[in-house]
Amino acid sequence: MGWIKGEGEIEDSYKISKIAAHVPDLVVYSTLTNDIPYAENFHGVLLFADVSGFTNLTEKFSLSSKKGYGADELTRTLNSYIGEIVSHILDAGGDILNYAGDAILALWTVERVQLSEVISLVVKCSLNIQDQCGVRETEVGCQLKVKIGISAGKLSKVIVGDEISQYFVVIGRAVDEVRLAEGLAVASTIILSPNAWELCERDNIAIDPIENERAVKVRYIKREPSFSVEKYQDSIGMSVEHEKVTRDCVRRASRLMPNAELEKTLRKYIMKTVLQKIDDDQPLEYLSEMRPATIVFVNMQFKGGESDQEQCMTIHQAAIGIGQQIVKHHGRVNKVFMFDKGCTFLCLFGLPGDKREDESAHALQAAYGVHDLCQKEIRSLKTVSVGVTTGPVFCGVVGHPVRHEYTVIGRKVNLAARLMMHYPGVVSCDSETCYYSKLPAFYFNELPKKAMKGVKNPGVLYQFMANKQQITVGKAPMSVEREEGYPLLGREKEIEVYSSMLKGFLEARAAGHKNYNNVLIYEGPIGYGKSRLLAEVVYRTAKEGVRVISFELAKTDIKQSNYALQTLLAIVMSVQNCKSYAERERVLLSKILDPKMRQNLCLLNDILLVKFPVSKDVSLMDSQTKNKKMRNYFLELFCKFAEDEPCVYVLDQAHFVDRSSLTFLLEACEKASVLVCMALLPHTSQSGPFSELSRIIKDPRTLYLNLPGLEPPVIAQLACQILGVVRIPSEVELFLVERSHGVPYYCEELLKSLYLGNLIVIEEVEGEDEAKDVDILFPEPTLVVHCSKPSQVGQEEDARAGALGPPKASMLKSRKITALDHFVDRALVCFVGEAAKFHEVPIPLTLKGMALAHLDHLQPADQMVVKCAAIIGQTITTQMLINILPESENPDKLNLSLTSLFKSGTFECGSKPKQFTQQLTKESECWDALNCYCVQDSQEDVREEVSGKASVDGAWRCRVMRFCTALVKETAYELWLKEQKREIHQKCASYLLKQAHRCRDCGIAEFIFGHKAAIGYNLIEIHPSLLNIQESGEALFLGQSTTLGLPKETIQLNQVSPLHPNSVEDEFLLKLDSMVNEYNTTVDRTRKCRCAQVTECVLCPMVRHCTGVGDVPKTFYYLLETAAASAYLSNNLKALSYLNEAKIILDNLKVGKPAFETADPKVKVKINNFERACIFRLRGEVLYNTGQIEEAESMFSSALRLLNRRLPTNRVAMSLKYVCEKMKSLCYRFKNPDNPGEKKLAFLHEQICCLSYMWQIGCMRRAPKNMLNASLAITMEMNSAQKSAEETKIIFSCIDYLQYCQLNGQDDRCKIYERMLCGTCVELPDCMEGLILTSYFIRSLSIVKLCSGALHDSIQYGLRAEQISKLTNRRGLDMLVISVLHTPLLLTQRYEECVQLMQSLEYLGNRTRISTAKGWFYAGCFDFLLYSGFAFRPFEECYTFVEESQSDPNLVADKSLMMNLYSALALWYARLCEWEKACFFYTKACGVTRQAPSSIHSINGVVMFLECHVLLFRKALVEHNQHIKAIYQSTQKHFTEFNRKYSTSKMYLPRVLHLRAYMYMLAGHEALANAILNKALKLCQQHGNKLEESWITQNQISWFGVFRQSTSNWFASTLTMPSWEEARGMDPEELAHTRYTLVGVGGEIWADNSSLHLAPKAEDTQLLKGQG
16 A cells, blocks of 8 residues: 555554544544434644645646556655654654545644644644655655644534444544645644634744734744654543554554444444455555545535534434435545535445446535525525546555555545635536536526636536436537548448438338338447437438437437437427427428327327417316327328338437336337437446337337447558558557457547547658659649549539548548647658567556446446456456356356346357348347357257257356456456455466367467477466366357358359369369369368457467466467468467567566566577577568568568578678578588477478578569579578478478579479379378368469460469368458459459459458458459449549558558559559649659568559659650650669569560550651550460450551540540449450540641651560561
């Protein structure tokens, strides 16, 4: 707790002493027989010490970015300082009456004649305090100071309360004087009140007078006080039995002997929150925390002239009434004290055990009830004032080990006290309380601003009026409106469902039937964006010209019968804005014209607050008949208006609709032609629903949508929107994805926390690197780009030009974080702050409050289960939970707890499928909270997602569970004490140890080859004695789907040409077909690979548990294994996250710090070079896979240094090293190396992995030095493989050498290795390792064939590679194969297969959330648009994806992918001659092309970029640009550079020749152009490139024939371009008219440009001479 001394005084004492530590001696030693209330007079001296700086200190610590740091350090600092002050007081014999926040009130009770001596003693004590504690510096830069006031005189002790809670108050003139004296003091001073100065020994105290005041300032004391403190202390509590009191005992009450009667009495003075911890024998430091809470100060000012007894009775009456009101609303009275000639109550809402999500509303209602009660029932009061605030405060036990209290400190506490004093006679509150209460706006009235001491920028303040301010009808506007420029993100499917329903509603209405879905319900927890979704619904409906009636309900509305109906009718009848009943009547008469309906207008009197004359028929009705008549009348009125015009009804917070209104709504939906859209919270057994709501939900015409969390890429976009930036760092995205769990509100609060904690900084974006020749190419002033989209509702408004447009075009401003508003109209980028440690960021207090509210609703037994489950993780197996629960937890009790937790929405079945929509029938039980989808023993062969019951006949059957909300899990985890966490983590780690390996079907034990052997087996083993209870590995995954479903259309083997074994290659292909058939028909191995489940359910938890135990070696081991598993499964974000954690451990160990918080600082840990190298290798792999080639190269180089396989950087050293490695290679041919040990083998494997990437990176660069580096790397790789003496590694390196030979132009050697490898792979064993190696070979062979121009062979191998990648369950490999395979299919015009392949890639991207998979999908869609003549996906959809990709770090990092996307858009707009837009994307592509690797994935984008250059050359000719020659030379340089980088990649050579011919045609070299075209045609025929052959033929006709196509014609063609559904039955040649034709200049087809002297390249002119 940070107490300075005497920490052991309470620990070994009896329980009563621990209770007495919270109560002053004045109460401890009171007479127990007095009837309550009573007042008791005495004389005494008061000391009031007010500490300044605590509030600032609290603010500093509350903003701490370190998890678990703020409250602990704040408690330590507070108690160190306050404890020292209290020690001086206790040493002087004082009694601490109470701690009022950051102030201390102390009392010396003495006889009248002793007052002068005791005043001297108190002055001496105060001087000691100022001398020792006057000014104290803290570690966070806040200065603590104390000022003291002293008074003396007659006092009264008042005891009030009831049998449950009692309170004490000290009243009297001296109490008022001591506070006035303290008010005159400044820091480090002591003030004597007038009465104290009159009573003291004046000759002994030196003072300074205070101008215009009777009080005086103390300077010093002349001689020591004569009063005996020891005798005074011995005289206290003589009637109560104590233990033996020693000299070092500073308070006798700390040595009380057990006394049941006294203990029972003292317990009444302590809050239940504290008593629970004392009863459980838990350290009180457990109560210290930063917590969101609501503070209520109640001040009662007396009329004056009351006797002490009268004041006592008044306070007693108030205490009883206030206590009842506060407890009724789940609050607690913390303390009662006299303040400013009045009595003040401090009440708290949101303490442990009392947390509610709507605590602000409860606090306001309690405050209003208290104010109303005191004014009406306590006549002796002058005024009653209440101040209410909400926000983060420090809650905890403050003081000294033997005398402390539970209190609250913080800016919000001070503000509540100031509101109470500065706004007398009302209930006042701050804006946060108003906002979080969710009460209607008309409950509040804005207050005028006032200057308040110590309060800066309090914000808008309100008077709470409850519902008595005004009578309103229909005033329930939606709190969230659609914001222009901030489109809804990630809810396209939900909006699509609504749009479809709206269309069906309007069509059904026009056709006169009701065969349509009429109710749409969005269900989602708090923070999932339901209100924003409804705001979008309102906007889109209004844009369609349909009337929308929307309103939002509050919790208080559910208690008011017919409230929702009243609001609905008021808005339908347009009377919601009327100010009087007469105005409402006029509007109603204008709306209701039917004479029959006008006869019963009086039925609207009660519900719409009007005064129509009561008709005779109505006056004769009894109450029941009248109510029935009213309902029918309302329904008839509603149906009539629904018939007159189409209307959509939108209800937010629909779970607050009252029962009567629900009944009406149910009838209205059945009878009227309406469309209703509503949002509500998930159902729990505690929260309803009403049976009427259940009937609406289960109606066949109702669609019920469960809102899922947002996808990771959308989280990045949302973060950009919230911050107002164009991109965020990958570290921030990782943090948000992990901690927000896809919940928009969590994301928002986390970003606020990061920004306010300086963990992220917002800076202006630096200018994009522009192409050097951009000013020459685009000489006109570039306009702001607003790329319009077709006429979809709201798409123009949704265009985010700021994200894609030029930096100064249209900038986003922050949507949520108001601190960023000063950045408006500037392009911003988010950066990581200095020394930011995201793993230490605590849960924001706003989110923590929501989770605590949920936990506090649970029963103690249920809370224990949740806390234990939180240790396990997000997903929990029942068997593991049983294993770690306390032994007293019997099965029946556990079954009851789990049932309760399912019903309360805490847990759900972990095997539950993530359904998007539900259409529930009356017979359906899918809405049952106890649904279980786990596979039971009797259902092993059943694959359908069938739900059963989690609990049957008192037995729990659900095997795998998960937290419904991750926030609850994180918060529950933090409720454990450190040692308790460690013990349970140890149990969990022991339990999971046997499953912590790859799945058996993969045949390899670890994800990092030889990991255990390299670091030593003993480092990661757990002692056998701990492995007492184990569960089979299968049980961890029961009920969890392991199959990655495939789209309906997949490419089948029969689409591959049949083969006859005429060669080794053909025999190999037949072997592949046989292998695929065997895997698909006999052993369904795809379903058995459970690496993904092992990673999620075992490896990730093992990291957590080993960290919790504090075991650094095991934590590091499992961090690397989990990172490697994630990379293996293509989850790059997750892999990077775990690698970052590993790097943090290394950084901490490097500077001598503990590896992490739970690690033992005394244990020295050293991470060996193998694991260090693994970090660099894995990070390099992730960076390489995401296109960050330069950074990846640095990582691999670092790994190789640690593996003692360094690559030289000097060219001479490279050459020497290359010669040495070649000589070694020759030696290995004649002498096989010895078998290495396991450890050496692990090092060799890592070397091979790193070198495999290094030679590829060298080949991408293509410079001579890089090619030498590549040659050295591939040679070193093959030598390392030979040294391993393992066949698989040798084959792997040979496959790499095959690719190297192709990229290096060594075709003969390439063919030799191809034949050799085909023969070798045929003989590989039938196991997962053999399958993976075969998959790698045929994938490589497909690329080799593609690069050589053998398109047919590339397809043969590529299709099989795609099929085998599915068998290996490597989704990332599948993506890579498809992204390459679609090229030869497209070029050979095998559109049907190509489209099916792209569909599987789209499905893969959607299913696995790999954003790069979607990126390559849309890159393929652009290829169809630009070259095939049909649209597989509309251009607008593709454009939107590129637009949104700017905020996805994964996509932006993949330079090859972005090169494709930017070049495609630049080419699209260049073909359309929309040069402003083309300029922007051309500039983007220029910036990427310098960073993109020269890889197979980049070449398509580079070729499109080349076409852009040629079209820009044509533009220069059209515009007579004065720099034509420079542009021509620049274009030629681009062709030369392409040939240098991609000389061995021949699949696009025909297109490059085609574009070169077009350039020469434009330059006036017609004969040369024709010769190049003929060469290109020959290559097309050799390669089988039908697409390019068709396009060349089309352009030949245009250039040399009679066919002409202008740019405007192609623009028209793009508007009529057929979709794939229209084009799939057409012959490819029929699509020629919608393909782009390369056209000439101006009105003439080909202008004469000979005068420009645009000379061709020398090597090109050789074609004309027959030497090409």
